Amino acid sequence: MVWEAPAGAPVELCFEAIDLLGLDQAACSSVLEDLAKKLRPIPPLEFKSFSDCSYLTCKALGVQVRLVSGKADVVFLYNENVEGFSQFRGTLPEGLEWTHESKDVILMLGEPSDKYGGGRFRAVGISYETLGLDIQFKESSWEDQKNPIAFISVFQRLDPSHGLCELCGKHASFRCGLCKNKRYCSSDCQKKDWLRHQKECSGYLEKPSLKCDDLLPRCQQASKLVTHKVILDAMD
Numbered sequence: 058m059v060w061e062a063p064a065g066a067p068v069e070l071c072f073e074a075i076d077l078l079g080l081d082q083a084a085c086s087s088v089l090e091d092l093a094k095k096l097r098p099i100p101p102l103e104f105k106s107f108s109d110c111s112y113l114t115c116k117a118l119g120v121q122v123r124l125v126s127g128k129a130d131v132v133f134l135y136n137e138n139v140e141g142f143s144q145f146r147g148t149l150p151e152g153l154e155w156t157h158e159s160k161d162v163i164l165m166l167g168e169p170s171d172k173y174g175g176g177r178f179r180a181v182g183i184s185y186e187t188l189g190l191d192i193q194f195k196e197s198s199w200e201d202q203k204n205p206i207a208f209i210s211v212f213q214r215l216d217p218s219h220g221l222c223e224l225c226g227k228h229a230s231f232r233c234g235l236c237k238n239k240r241y242c243s244s245d246c247q248k249k250d251w252l253r254h255q256k257e258c259s260g261y262l263e264k265p266s267l268k269c270d271d272l273l274p275r276c277q278q279a280s281k282l283v284t285h286k287v288i289l290d291a292m293d
């Protein structure tokens with residue numbers, strides 16, 4: 058089935074995926090129905106419910122919305138010939154275009170905050186959590202610079218000052234156990250940041266005794282090895 062705009066005009070979808078986030082199923086359906094009416098024949102919307110989430114899909118529009126607890130939390134925008142979708146023909150976020158390949162995306166958006174997939178069978182993807190974007194590519198090799206985009210996931214942007222590692226910008230699941238303030242993805246990053254952070258860490262500055270006891274035991278040794286005891290709290 059090929060859906061086209063009436064009289065063959067290119068379909069322009071005036072629609073920002075981010076605007077759907079947080080809307081309930083009825084509101085999302087009504088936005089997608091309005092868009093679908095621009096195509097002939099008017100394509101159907103499909104709704105599928107699973108135990109933990111549900112999906113509202115219009116393959117002809119190249120759009121799928123995931124709802125969790127009844128609210129849209131991710132909007133997927135598809136490229137042509139991916140899982141039976143037509144190419145989404147509205148404006149893509151951050152100036153992206155379907156002709157962009159993996160190297161173009163990195164050039165435009167910089168180093169991603171996370172990477173996933175890879176290996177023999179899993180296509181690779183990259184995350185920009187502060188932009189609220191995941192970009193899933195079609196092929197599974199990280200070496201592939203010309204990897205075409207399969208689909209783009211749009212979700213709520215992470216506030217850049219919250220939830221990301223102080224040092225590397227990845228998603229942070231831990232925080233400094235002394236000040237409970239600075240966040241880190243790993244003890245590795247916390248260690249690397251410690252010489253800088255100790256000058257501002259309120260928990261450390263208030264308890265200088267920690268210097269000799271808990272925090273930096275090995276700094277006292279002649280070896281001068283900087284192997285600080287890491288104090289990380291998991292965040293709940």
Ligand SMILES: [Zn+2]
Pocket residue numbers: 222223224225226227241242243246
């Ligand atoms: Zn980190």
Ligand SMILES: [Zn+2]
Pocket residue numbers: 233234235236237238239254258259260261
């Ligand atoms: Zn601290």
